[in-house]
Amino acid sequence: MRVLVAGATGYLGSRLVPRLLAGHTVRCLARDPGKLRDVPWAPDVEVVRGDVLDRDGVRRAAEAVDVLYYLVHSMNTRGFADLDRRAAESVAAAAGDAGLRRVVYLGGLHPAGGQGLSAHLASRAEVGRIFLDGPVPAIVLQAGVVIGSGSASFEMLRYLTERLPVSVTPRWVHTRTQPIAVRDVLAYLVAAADLPGAPNRTFDIGGPDVLTYADMMRGYARVAGLPRRVIVPVPLLTPRLSGQWVNLVTPVPRSIAMPLIESLEHEAVCTEDDLRALLPTPATPTPYERAVELALLRIRDADVESHWSAASAAGAPADPLPTDPAWSGGSVRTDERSVRCDVPPQRLWEVVEGIGGEHGWYSFPLAWAVRGWLDRLAGGVGLRRGRRHPARLQLGDALDWWRVEELDRGRRLRLRAEMKVPGRAWLEITVTPDGAGSLYRQRAVFVPHGLAGQLYWWAVWPFHGIVFGGMARNITGAARDSQ
Template sequence: MRCVVFGATGYLGGRLVPKLVEAGHEVRCVARDPGKLADVPWRDRVEVVAGDVGDPASVRAAVDGQEVVYYLVHSLHKRDFVDLDRRAARTVADAAARAGRIVYLGGIAPADQDLSPHLSSRREVGEILLRSGAPTLVLNAAVVIGSGSASFEMLRYLTERLPAMVTPRWVHNRVQPIAVRDVLHYLTHAATVPRQVSGTFDIGGPDVLTYLEMMRRYAVVAGLPRRVVVPVPLLTPWLSAQWVNLVTPVPRGIAVPLIESLVHEVVAADDAIAEHIADPAGGRTHYERAIELALARVRDADVPTRWSDAGAAAPSDPLPTDPDWSGGSVYVDLRERRTRADPARLWAVIESIGGEHGWYSFPLAWSVRGWVDRLVGGAGLRRGRRDPRRLHTGEALDWWRVERLDRPTLLRLRAEMRLPGRAWLELSATPAEGGGATYRQRAVFEPRGLAGHLYWKAIAPFHDIVFGGMARNITGTAERTP
């Protein structure tokens, strides 16, 4: 099938496109700025065209010759999103009237209730597309669980950063979350649903939970202490949104409409979609498993995709096109220095780090941290290293573990000390233009809960002494080595 995707740079669009390609479809991606798709792994397997849902001419050109139109666009971050989305939906509906199929992802909305502006707009867009004259599938979902989903990021940040919180009564409302992998399953298979099928269908995961249960189960999966939640009747959705804006990096323009929508119970009305699209192989993903996938940033003993250069390996992974505030908190201390030493001498110093050679900065601080680690049951610095010059992948190095070794360019260490989070230290040596070498040092910390954030902020004032000193002394030692 020839498929055109409006919203290919968005959260779901960026994950749907490679799924459509894998399914054998020809895919055209529409983006206001095609340059945003320049670095995605699947760029050379699709057609990318410039287009704006507010420009009828560009929409007609994008839809021309296509059999399936995926409409995954919204303007939630803009103040007048209701009007913008209404006009954009009409433009796409007019252009797609002769297409074989329109597929739209909306939001589950309870019937016969005064809806929030967000859910009301989602319902209106679906109705506009259904009136287009083309067979249309409107798939409605509640909270989508996956790194990068605005609803999930709000849940993640609230739960991780607040061990105790005062919340409005809506935390007892029921929600039917769905894993992003399952959403993509339904969207992908919607392309081949027979033309005579047209209408609105709810999609959801196998679990129905209150928002309070979702936060507490997230805490269990993330290894956090039980969250203390005290619901009170005085917090309006607007006040709740201000609190979310203060505590999390989710923009206020997105947090407010999402919070307002939580006053409704969002549970699938039925499972009629199963008559046209079978469940994913192995069944729909349970909530805890969806959380595990969303938090599984380390794959194949490699760095988290949140800060690696690789493309996402799974729908639950972050993508380069995701907003900066998604993907959870990751703190990075990055140092880079040019040295006169050639790369081989610099690498020799890097690979000999630790053990009897020490860590090249503030020995007392490293010793004290090692003693503290041993007192709380950690490894401390007592493990040393097996060979003073050469390392091997997987071996212990003081309180680190060699996670990756690309001799003679890259050494990545994973911390095994007792920490309120996960940490890595990466050291690399590359030839510099004009001679010498470039030394690059990156310390990465993924905090776990409020304690993790406080830990990083507490040690941040010493980073220049510890990490800065390490960078200066490693390059200096390489220059002095004969």
């Protein structure tokens, strides 16, 4: 089957495309094809430049296509309701012009009747009606909070829970909703292309748990290993004030947070489960806490590099993609340094591989020693372990309070911290040729755990220039002096 995906640069679209490629030929419609240049599946799709407001352009993109996936919305744009209305009308008409067999759209789960909905939910419902009233049969899936790293709703939940041990919240924390794992949403979207007949209707989709927002925050805390969150509802806290508060304590933009918060005032619970009954082999829906666990796998010890690389494999919905917004994926703090050095890469690497133990860490020895003593007092390993060999490292070696997690000899060394710290930390050093000399790069990465982790990072941040800056300067200086 040939499918066209409008919205392939978005959160769900970028994760849907590789799953469609398992059985279909995929074409993507994008205003800026450059945004898809670095996604892992780019070589396997046809990318067409176009705008959903351009009916003729969409019709041309839809030529020789069977199914159109419409995953476009303009929530963070002023006047988004009018813009989304015009775009849906344009695409519905173009689908008819091109003779498509089906349109698949993902809207929002909302109370029956649709009266008094927030601007965001009302717009999603209106777009669904436009496709249902259009010339091509449409399947409109309606989902509530999508649980997956990168989903705006999940990111807001993540940051609020991790950063606020005590939350003063409005009454919507007691509104019921039926969250759904991103992998289940993707499975339903893929299945929608192959449903028999020509259904033209909405389908509610949700996970197995009906929860309040407060339940979701507490469930997230349990999975993430955080202390139980204290949630204090305040009836007079309006959505506008809530939006300002979210904007203050999380990196989620206010233009996105406000519509999401307003929508949380409406109960979002499935009224039917008809779609699962139509599937040939319906899967068991993912429980909420399992969905959170899968979402948090995006930050895992063995794959922390995905946070600082340009792209990663799209094997699981939790994996990051270049199209994800910069504020998604949880808090990852970094300190990066680079120094050009007029010594051969091999000589510079010898100094890098010899760090720690008797050679020390090339900066502010007293600070390293004090931190080691404090770690031992807290029950950690401190700096007492030293190193196995004075000059060479092996994968898995203990190195003071670090562990060698990756070693590409001559080019890259990555260390994972085993000290007592409210989060997880890594130190990566790379050496690359630079003309007649070398380029030394150093990157410290810290993934804070809860509010304590955030406070820890900012408490030690003033010393980074001395510790990490001095380390970069002194390692390269030692390589020069040893020539």
